[in-house]
Amino acid sequence: MKICRTMQLCGVLALAASAVAAHAQRRPQPEPAWAHAAWMNQSLTAGQRADLVLKEMTLDEKIGLIHGEGMAGWGKPNAYSYLGNGGAGFTLGVERLGIPIIQMSDAAYGVRSSAMNGRYSTALPSNLGAAASWDTDAACQYGALIGRELRAQGYNMTLGGGVNLTREPRNGRTFEYQGEDPILAGTLVGNRIRCEQAQHVIGDIKHYAVNDQESGRNEVNDIISKRAMQETDLLAFHIGIKIGNPQAVMCSYNAINGDFACENKYTLTDVLRTQWGFKGFVLSDWGGTHSTEKASAAGLDNEEPGEVFYGDAYKQAVQDGKIPMSELDEHVRRILRAEFAAGLVDHPVHKSVVDVFGDLAIAEHIEEQSIVLLRNQNNQLPLSSATVHTIAVIGDHADSGMLSGSGSAQVDPPGQHSARWGQHVWFPTSPLKEIQAMAPQAHVSFSPGADQQAAATLAGKSDVAIVFVNQWTSEGMDLQDLTLPDHQDDLVEAVAKANPHTIVVLENGTVVLMPWVNQVAGIVEAWYSGSDGAKALARVLFGAVNPTAKLPITFPLSVADLPHPTLLHPPAHSEAASPVQRHILTSPTFSVSYDEGIKVGYKWYDAERKPVLFPFGFGLSYTTYSYSGLTVTPGDKPSVSFTVKNTGSRAGVEIAEVYAALPASAQEPPKRLVGWSRVPLNPGESKQVTVSIDPMYLSIFDEAANQFRLVPGSYRFLVGGSSQTLPLQKAVHLQ
Ligand code: BGC
Numbered sequence: 001m002k003i004c005r006t007m008q009l010c011g012v013l014a015l016a017a018s019a020v021a022a023h024a025q026r027r028p029q030p031e032p033a034w035a036h037a038a039w040m041n042q043s044l045t046a047g048q049r050a051d052l053v054l055k056e057m058t059l060d061e062k063i064g065l066i067h068g069e070g071m072a073g074w075g076k077p078n079a080y081s082y083l084g085n086g087g088a089g090f091t092l093g094v095e096r097l098g099i100p101i102i103q104m105s106d107a108a109y110g111v112r113s114s115a116m117n118g119r120y121s122t123a124l125p126s127n128l129g130a131a132a133s134w135d136t137d138a139a140c141q142y143g144a145l146i147g148r149e150l151r152a153q154g155y156n157m158t159l160g161g162g163v164n165l166t167r168e169p170r171n172g173r174t175f176e177y178q179g180e181d182p183i184l185a186g187t188l189v190g191n192r193i194r195c196e197q198a199q200h201v202i203g204d205i206k207h208y209a210v211n212d213q214e215s216g217r218n219e220v221n222d223i224i225s226k227r228a229m230q231e232t233d234l235l236a237f238h239i240g241i242k243i244g245n246p247q248a249v250m251c252s253y254n255a256i257n258g259d260f261a262c263e264n265k266y267t268l269t270d271v272l273r274t275q276w277g278f279k280g281f282v283l284s285d286w287g288g289t290h291s292t293e294k295a296s297a298a299g300l301d302n303e304e305p306g307e308v309f310y311g312d313a314y315k316q317a318v319q320d321g322k323i324p325m326s327e328l329d330e331h332v333r334r335i336l337r338a339e340f341a342a343g344l345v346d347h348p349v350h351k352s353v354v355d356v357f358g359d360l361a362i363a364e365h366i367e368e369q370s371i372v373l374l375r376n377q378n379n380q381l382p383l384s385s386a387t388v389h390t391i392a393v394i395g396d397h398a399d400s401g402m403l404s405g406s407g408s409a410q411v412d413p414p415g416q417h418s419a420r421w422g423q424h425v426w427f428p429t430s431p432l433k434e435i436q437a438m439a440p441q442a443h444v445s446f447s448p449g450a451d452q453q454a455a456a457t458l459a460g461k462s463d464v465a466i467v468f469v470n471q472w473t474s475e476g477m478d479l480q481d482l483t484l485p486d487h488q489d490d491l492v493e494a495v496a497k498a499n500p501h502t503i504v505v506l507e508n509g510t511v512v513l514m515p516w517v518n519q520v521a522g523i524v525e526a527w528y529s530g531s532d533g534a535k536a537l538a539r540v541l542f543g544a545v546n547p548t549a550k551l552p553i554t555f556p557l558s559v560a561d562l563p564h565p566t567l568l569h570p571p572a573h574s575e576a577a578s579p580v581q582r583h584i585l586t587s588p589t590f591s592v593s594y595d596e597g598i599k600v601g602y603k604w605y606d607a608e609r610k611p612v613l614f615p616f617g618f619g620l621s622y623t624t625y626s627y628s629g630l631t632v633t634p635g636d637k638p639s640v641s642f643t644v645k646n647t648g649s650r651a652g653v654e655i656a657e658v659y660a661a662l663p664a665s666a667q668e669p670p671k672r673l674v675g676w677s678r679v680p681l682n683p684g685e686s687k688q689v690t691v692s693i694d695p696m697y698l699s700i701f702d703e704a705a706n707q708f709r710l711v712p713g714s715y716r717f718l719v720g721g722s723s724q725t726l727p728l729q730k731a732v733h734l735q
Helices: 007-026 046-056 059-065 127-131 136-152 182-197 226-231 233-244 265-275 293-298 312-319 325-342 356-370 431-438 452-460 488-498 533-541 602-607
Strands: 089-091 102-105 204-208 220-223 248-251 281-284 372-376 390-394 443-447 464-471 502-508 522-525 590-593 612-614 625-633 639-646 652-661 672-681 686-692 700-702 707-709 713-720 728-734
Touching: 046 325, 059 312, 059 325, 127 136, 127 182, 127 356, 136 182, 136 356, 182 204, 182 233, 182 672, 204 233, 226 233, 226 700, 248 265, 265 293, 281 325, 293 312, 293 325, 312 325, 356 533, 390 431, 390 452, 390 488, 431 443, 431 464, 431 533, 443 452, 452 464, 452 488, 464 488, 488 502, 522 533, 625 652, 625 713, 625 728, 639 652, 639 672, 639 713, 652 686, 672 686
Parallel strands: 204 248, 220 590, 248 281, 390 443, 390 464, 464 502, 502 522
Antiparallel strands: 089 102, 372 522, 625 639, 639 686, 652 672, 652 713, 700 707, 713 728
16 A cells, blocks of 8 residues: 655655654553563564464565665655665564564664764774774674664664675775685674674674675676685675674675575575574665575575565465465564564664764774784884974875765764765864874974975975875775875875875775885874774874784785786676666676685785785784794694783784694695784783684585585694784694
């Protein structure tokens, strides 16, 4: 039944509905009929409760649960649009049975598009940036903050939790993900989801799977072996699911070995359900559903954001006996179960006010742990406000803000209207002001850098020059190369020529090339730094914070060194396909062969013996550390122990990394990360560290046996402060 035909009418109805709801909230409510229903018994399992509800549901109610009701601002409103909350989408609940509507919002690094709803969200550092902390506690704080802010805004499901591995660093969404290593990425995203979902929002992990480039993402077919997939992208998802237990998995746009990810039986059923035992539901990426019967049989539970395949067409298929009722019931059961398991039924959402200052402090703290010190010649950093009298701050927006990543991840800065797609959004966190605040006696001046000569002249007259360079990236695009745009390399070179005390600060979504690397005194990787990034940055520059972070991604020397120097695009004729036309694609239009296979990130550069600009796991500190005394205890759960000492004069936290080289017969790249520990140390202090290693992290995927297995033989463990600085090594035999 259509109850509103125009946008205006829907708007009026929505206002009326919220007025009625507000009025109703003020009056004591009669108890709903379902209040004492059997499924409200909290001592039952989520699955038992879901079964009880399912028995009561009509066919139409079931169909209502397996698709979305449209996305605010996209497409025509329908009869239920007034029930939306302004987010990416929503799926009807069953009001008469006490099952709430699932209100979904994008929330990659904060709640998206809050300005559209007249509300406020905190922007955290980008996911890639936060991954540089290697800190599971920070990941938990990250998730909990987003979970709280989602609920405050009336949402009960997040669409965050991106964990596609950086196989192709030109991918415009690299900033939404957790880097190139499956164990690091999976562990961090799992901890984020665990704490996000603890706020009683449905947690989500995405984009499942192998969604490694944006170019032609709706029509690309990724060709990749099962072993490579299992040991890279799928491993990250598996670890994330094990730790975080998300109640939802979003399948991706691309096809994998011929079948679109949202109708791919191998990934959705054989791996996700049978191999991993996932019990939540699978929803499609927005417009990523391509069929009814095939998708349903393969394991897709919910189509978003509309009902092209999972509305009337699905109902008809059930009535015609093409889809058994039991299959529909299974999809519905999973969605109901997820609502119970995440606490949506027992803890209904009430809009409230975000703790703006508390959350800003968390964002700043996470950024402090995410900033990577990449170069520090002659201890140029930290700056001392006692000895630096004149500072030149140079670069686009360096007086007023710091850049953020765009697309569906975009968080709106306070008071600013929702960003247009493609707009560069700078958060009002001013490096100039924060640097001045750290050095109140110094003369701090600014040049935007567009006039390189003027910038160089200013640098020449200053004790120190700090140049801010940026690289904007977004969903829906890939970078064509990794060179900084807008002649920023020339700017850095001009400034560095004028002042030997030049420090470069990077605001970027993925890796960048640095032809000037040896010409500057310092390089600080600030990523997309979030709502209070400039404060964190200034505290690092002046030594109030000792940097601890390490790169979750390799910086190559050139695009020619990437596994695929040429990025493949869809054939020209299909590129123009509109979002509506793309629904009807029944098969992909072009293929990318991921023949580098397991060799993702540092594993590629190691195996191919390619030198890099900055290796995975690398990051400097204002103090120094030494490593000694490695022992390895074999067994079912092997562990390594060693001592780390702070040999410098400042307190710090060393991220100690443990890698393993597998026996030659395993046919693996030279080494893989298998564990790490964050070790806080005062000057002169030593600590013994023990890292126990999940045997799966030492295993390989055996395609014939369709499972992971440990290859018996000699395993060499390597320990140190980066993937290329591993002073401790010891081999043991493992069965
Ligand atoms: C993106 C998803 C996002 C969805 C809803 C899609 O374009 O790929 O990551 O959650 O839109 O906004």
